[in-house]
Structures are given as C-alpha cells and as structure tokens.
Amino acid sequence: MVGQQINLAVKGLPTDVTPTYQWTIPGAIFKDYQPDANNSHYVDVTDFASSSNSFYWSDGATGSGVNRTITCSTTVNGQSIPLTATLNVQRPDATITAKYGTIGAGLSVLSSSTPFLYFGTDSLDNIGIFFTMKNVTQPPGFSDGYFTWSQSLDMDSINVTTYTTSTNIAGSSTNTYTTNHIAVGGHDGGIPPMYPNSIDPYVVDSPVVGLDPDQLNVTRNFKATMYLMWQPLASSTGDNTVPVAIKSFQWSWSGTATNTNLATYPNGWELLPGSAHYPTNTTDTYVTNEPQWTFAAPQYTPPL
Numbered sequence: 466m467v468g469q470q471i472n473l474a475v476k477g478l479p480t481d482v483t484p485t486y487q488w489t490i491p492g493a494i495f496k497d498y499q500p501d502a503n504n505s506h507y508v509d510v511t512d513f514a515s516s517s518n519s520f521y522w523s524d525g526a527t528g529s530g531v532n533r534t535i536t537c538s539t540t541v542n543g544q545s546i547p548l549t550a551t552l553n554v555q556r557p558d559a560t561i562t563a564k565y566g567t568i569g570a571g572l573s574v575l576s577s578s579t580p581f582l583y584f585g586t587d588s589l590d591n592i593g594i595f596f597t598m599k600n601v602t603q604p605p606g607f608s609d610g611y612f613t614w615s616q617s618l619d620m621d622s623i624n625v626t627t628y629t630t631s632t633n634i635a636g637s638s639t640n641t642y643t644t645n646h647i648a649v650g651g652h653d654g655g656i657p658p659m660y661p662n663s664i665d666p667y668v669v670d671s672p673v674v675g676l677d678p679d680q681l682n683v684t685r686n687f688k689a690t691m692y693l694m695w696q697p698l699a700s701s702t703g704d705n706t707v708p709v710a711i712k713s714f715q716w717s718w719s720g721t722a723t724n725t726n727l728a729t730y731p732n733g734w735e736l737l738p739g740s741a742h743y744p745t746n747t748t749d750t751y752v753t754n755e756p757q758w759t760f761a762a763p764q765y766t767p768p769l
Contacts (some may be wrong), residue, residue, distance in 0.1 A: 467525045467556040468610070468697045470705040472498055474517035475537055475548060482541050489536040490511040492554065493524040493753045497557065500615070505757045523709045524753040525554035558696055559612070560600040561714045561749035566591040566671065568741040571734040572720035575673060580734040582683050582722035585671035592742065593671035594716055596691055610697040612696045613669040618762045619688040621713070624673055626682040628727060639701070676722055677728040688717035692756050693749075708751040716744040 478484055500519065510520050520616075525531055530553040538548045568583035572578075573586045584672040585593025598612060672687055696708040721740035726733035 466554065466694065466697055467522050468706050470519060470707075471552070472517070472519045472704070473535065473537070473550060476765070477537055480538075484516075484539050484541045484674065486514055486516055486540075487538040488515075488518050488662075489538070490518070490520065491533050494520045494522055494563075495755060496520055498540040498709075498755050500708065500755075500758075503761050504759055505755065507755055507757045518713070521709070522554050522708055522732055525556035525557045527556060529553075530555035553668045554682050556709075557587055557601065557603045557610070557711060559598050559693060559711060561691065561693055561712050562597045562599055563714060563716065563743055563746075564592070564597075565593040565594075568718060568743065569719045570676070570720070570736040572657045572731055580676040580722075580731050581673045582676060582685055582720060582736075583671065583673040584687070584720070586673075587671045591671075592669045593718075594669065596714065598666045599692060600646050606623070608708075610744055611664050612666075613664060613710075613722050614695070614696045615692045615694050615756060616668075616670070616707075617690045617692070617756050619690055619718075620623075620686065621762070622686040624682075624684045625680055627677075627679050628681050672718070673731060676724070676734050677763060678727065679713075680724060681727075682721060682737070684719070684721040686717075686719040690715045690756070692752065697755070710754075710755055713752045713756075714747040714749045715746055718742060718744055728758055 477483075483644040490510070490513075493558045494510050494649075496519070497506070497507070506597060510518075512518070532551055533554050534549055534551045537547055537548045537724050549714070553647055568584050569586075569654060570582045571580045573581060573583065574591075575581050575586050576581065583593070585591050601612075609699075623636070670689075670691075672685070674685055676683055691714045692710045693712045693714075694708040695711050697706045699706055719740070719742045721737040722734050723737045725735055
C-alpha cells in the first residue's frame with residue numbers, strides 16, 4: 466500500500482560468486498520521507514544495483530488496487546536470472562472542497578484599533594478559505610490509517626509604500642518568500658494549519674497583514690498549495706510507514722490597501738477598487754509525489 470515501506474532482497478545465491486543486480490520498480494517511488502516543520506527530509510531512490518532495495522510507493526489505485534511487477538535482473542557468471550515479485554498497491558481517495566471569504570482592508574472584527582489588509586477575518590461567517598475533506602473511500606481490506614493537512618507556501622509578496630514626513634517622498638519596499646517553504650502556524654497572520662495539522666476533516670486559513678500609520682499602500686500577492694496527506698498505521702510485521710500526499714488544492718489571492726487619510730489612523734484605510742483577486746481554482750488535483758520543502762515560512766504576528 467502507499468506509505469508502507471517495501472523491503473526486498475535477493476537471497477540464496479552461492480557465496481563464492483559475485484553477482485550483479487539491476488532493479489526495475491514501476492510506479493512513483495521514494496526512499497524515505499520524514500517531514501517536520503523545517504524540512505521534508507525527502508530521499509529519492511538512487512541505488513538500483515544492490516542485492517536489496519527498500520522504498521515506498523506514493524501512487525496506487527483505489528478499489529482493487531493495481532498490480533506492480535518488480536524485476537531484479539541478477540547476473541551470475543555471465544548468466545542472467547530474472548527474478549520478479551508482483552505486489553498489489555492500494556491507496557485511499559478523498560475530495561478537497563474549498564469555500565472562500567472576502568478580501569477587505571481597514572478596521573474589522575480582527576481589531577478595533579488596528580487596520581488590516583485581510584482575506585477573511587477569522588470570524589465564522591468570514592473565513593478566508595475553508596477546506597473540507599469529503600467522499601473518503603478506502604479499498605476493501607485496506608489497513609487503518611489517518612489523514613492530515615499540510616500547506617506549502619508557493620509565494621508571498623508584500624509590497625509596502627511608506628510616507629516620510631521629512632522629505633515628503635514615498636518610498637517602497639517588498640518582502641517576498643517563494644518556494645521551498647512549509648507553512649506553519651502564524652506564518653501569514655491568519656490561522657493556518659500547524660505542521661502537521663490535526664486529523665480534522667477540515668482546515669482553514671485567513672491571511673492578514675497589519676497596516677501602520679506611516680504607510681500609504683500595502684499590496685499582498687499570496688499563493689499556497691494545501692495537501693491532504695495520509696499515513697497507514699504500522700503493520701503487525703513492524704514495517705515503517707510515512708505520510709503520502711493524496712490530493713492537493715492550489716489557491717491564491719491578492720489585494721491592495723490604500724490609506725486615504727494619514728491623519729485619521731486607524732481609520733482611513735480602504736481596499737483599492739479593482740485590486741481584489743480571489744482564488745479561481747475550484748477542483749483538487751490527484752497527487753503522485755510528496756510535497757518537499759527546506760525551510761519553514763517566516764513567522765508573522767500582526768499588531769493588535
């Protein structure tokens with residue numbers, strides 16, 4: 466099954482020979498995957514010429530599964546001995562659905578004293594994005610396992626234009642975080658999932674950024690991918706298990722907050738007309754590879 470370690474070895478050959486080996490393993494495989502909040506610790510399979518091989522499948526099939534025939538072409542004294550093993554690879558399935566909130570700027574239920582540029586306000590009636598896991602299916606005889614959520618940060622760019630009273634000149638700065646980051650709690654000022662998230666059938670995210678008195682405009686462009694992960698429980702034989710990605714859902718949003726009156730802070734902030742761009746994706750994606758990252762997204766705590 467996906468996420469369960471497969472250990473194979475060629476045995477029984479005479480000890481006085483020096484055989485060679487060549488493994489052929491169909492499907493999407495990897496050597497190891499021990500993700501944490503700072504690194505995915507993903508290891509690819511690179512050694513196909515040893516007498517043994519251990520790996521995990523990340524793709525399979527629901528229902529009756531899919532049969533995969535593994536071949537180890539073993540050569541002894543110039544004679545080829547094809548050795549094969551056929552395994553049935555199964556995986557669960559589920560659907561990710563998403564419901565979107567509203568993009569806005571200014572004072573809100575987030576705070577009565579600090580304005581924000583926000584995608585959702587964390588209130589129950591205005592969550593930025595609300596993911597739900599539905600239509601879970603597991604093949605007959607499939608061993609127990611559990612689902613978790615994992616979100617990768619694909620891009621987060623915040624451009625700030627400030628007003629300098631001494632020169633009356635506006636200056637701008639941009640902070641951009643791109644790929645290879647895993648989103649952990651608090652990275653975007655909202656309520657994203659910690660890594661790893663709980664086993665709940667839903668998860669939410671409401672990204673915000675605080676707006677300061679000396680700022681004229683704040684623009685945020687944000688893109689992330691939510692993954693639904695599944696990990697089988699350890700089997701009675703003690704085989705190792707790791708999480709594998711079942712489905713993903715890519716989403717993005719952007720907006721610009723503009724300060725219409727510096728003298729009335731915290732009032733005066735508005736959403737620039739026409740600047741709000743909501744997620745356009747409506748469907749999830751079947752995943753056959755594991756999300757990988759080498760950094761945790763920088764933590765952001767909005768002023769309150």
